[in-house]
Amino acid sequence: MRIHVLALDEVFDTGLSTILDTFSIANDLAESAGTSSVHFEVTVVGVRHRVRTSHGLSVPVISAARLERPDIVLIPALGAKMPQTLQVALERRDVADAGELLREWSDGGSLVSAACTGTFVLANTSLLDGQSATTSWWLAPLFRERYPNVKLEESRMVVGSSRFATAGAALAHIDLALWLVRRSSPALAALTGRFLVIDPRPSQAVFMIPDHLMHTDPLIERFEQWARQHLADGFSLSAGANATGTSERTLARRLRTVLGKTPLSYFQDLRVERAVHLLQTSNDSIDLIAARVGYANGVTLRTLLRRRIGRSVSELRAGKR
Numbered sequence: 001m002r003i004h005v006l007a008l009d010e011v012f013d014t015g016l017s018t019i020l021d022t023f024s025i026a027n028d029l030a031e032s033a034g035t036s037s038v039h040f041e042v043t044v045v046g047v048r049h050r051v052r053t054s055h056g057l058s059v060p061v062i063s064a065a066r067l068e069r070p071d072i073v074l075i076p077a078l079g080a081k082m083p084q085t086l087q088v089a090l091e092r093r094d095v096a097d098a099g100e101l102l103r104e105w106s107d108g109g110s111l112v113s114a115a116c117t118g119t120f121v122l123a124n125t126s127l128l129d130g131q132s133a134t135t136s137w138w139l140a141p142l143f144r145e146r147y148p149n150v151k152l153e154e155s156r157m158v159v160g161s162s163r164f165a166t167a168g169a170a171l172a173h174i175d176l177a178l179w180l181v182r183r184s185s186p187a188l189a190a191l192t193g194r195f196l197v198i199d200p201r202p203s204q205a206v207f208m209i210p211d212h213l214m215h216t217d218p219l220i221e222r223f224e225q226w227a228r229q230h231l232a233d234g235f236s237l238s239a240g241a242n243a244t245g246t247s248e249r250t251l252a253r254r255l256r257t258v259l260g261k262t263p264l265s266y267f268q269d270l271r272v273e274r275a276v277h278l279l280q281t282s283n284d285s286i287d288l289i290a291a292r293v294g295y296a297n298g299v300t301l302r303t304l305l306r307r308r309i310g311r312s313v314s315e316l317r318a319g320k321r
Contacts, residue, residue, distance in 0.1 A: 001038070001071050002070045004064070004070040005020065006064075008051065008098055009052055010079040010080070011052075012054055012076055013057065015077040019042075019173050022181070022196065026189075030185075032191065033185060038184045043067065044060065045073075047098050048061075048094055055079075064101055072111045073105050073111070074177075075122055076114075076116075077115055077116035077170070078120075083139060089117075090120055090121070095124065096124075099124050102125050102127065103125050103127060111163060112164055115168070119134070119136075119143070119166045120139075123146070127164065130151075133152060133164070134156045134168050135168065137154050137155070137169060141217075144258070154168070154260075155204055156203060157201045157203055157204055158176055165179060169207075172204070178200075219254050220255060222243070222244040223251060224270070226240055226243040226244060227266070227267050227270050231270060232291070232292055235263075237251070237264070268308070274292070275305065279317055285298070286302065286313055298313075301313075
């Protein structure tokens with residue numbers, strides 16, 4: 001399996017290292033997993049002769065012009081982590097050149113994958129238009145604004161298909177690499193994950209900070225403040241709209257534009273966030289916690305937690321801080 005890791009200047013150090021280490025470990029373990037025929041030939045490729053990490057380390061790269069089309073291309077994150085710096089980085093000429101290369105490889109049949117802010121480099125090519133994708137959870141509003149034709153599923157850790165794969169924030173590079181290993185051998189991916197001491201993580205939702213996203217829009221921030229005060233109450237769109245000084249239609253439209261959610265869906269996100277906090281910081285029963293966040297019983301809350309964040313109550317309690 002021929003894999004090209006396309007490293008742009010100021011590549012995110014951890015992302016690049018994680019990808020290379022995961023495939024290296026998988027190669028070392030292939031015989032132990034009974035899959036000695038599986039081998040990943042990984043090459044770090046650049047569109048420039050000189051590439052540095054975001055911490056200034058030099059990355060040895062091979063020019064893409066000298067290589068055959070890969071089976072898989074993987075784009076690690078750029079070092080720019082916040083919306084303002086990321087938008088500046090995306091205007092660089094090497095990003096545009098990388099986009100041309102990605103379109104060429106994709107047209108030739110390569111599976112194109114990206115993690116964290118690397119998903120923006122991929123989305124810039126328009127290859128993801130009409131496709132489902134994920135990205136770093138805190139950059140979801142910016143991604144949705146820049147790429148309205150992409151079906152963003154920011155709560156998921158990895159979104160993959162036969163042509164494209166995207167992964168969430170920072171250490172989701174490891175989830176993406178394991179997802180790619182799993183395509184060749186589920187047994188090898190499971191063994192590699194055990195050596196890396198990492199469980200499959202289907203969702204970013206448990207890591208999200210909803211009020212961080214709210215600060216991108218004053219109207220939604222007001223709705224968030226109102227919602228937090230009424231989590232134990234039944235949801236009322238009209239009450240939420242009145243509290244924020246707008247119409248139901250405007251509130252719903254703004255939430256859909258910025259977060260890709262309905263008011264009720266976001267209200268439920270806040271309930272889940274509060275429930276997770278209580279599970280990890282108190283000894284209250286699941287039924288008591290359910291009542292405090294507006295659910296009739298613990299069974300309903302258990303089901304919602306499993307559906308929204310892919311974790312059980314016992315798993316969340318085991319992760320108490």
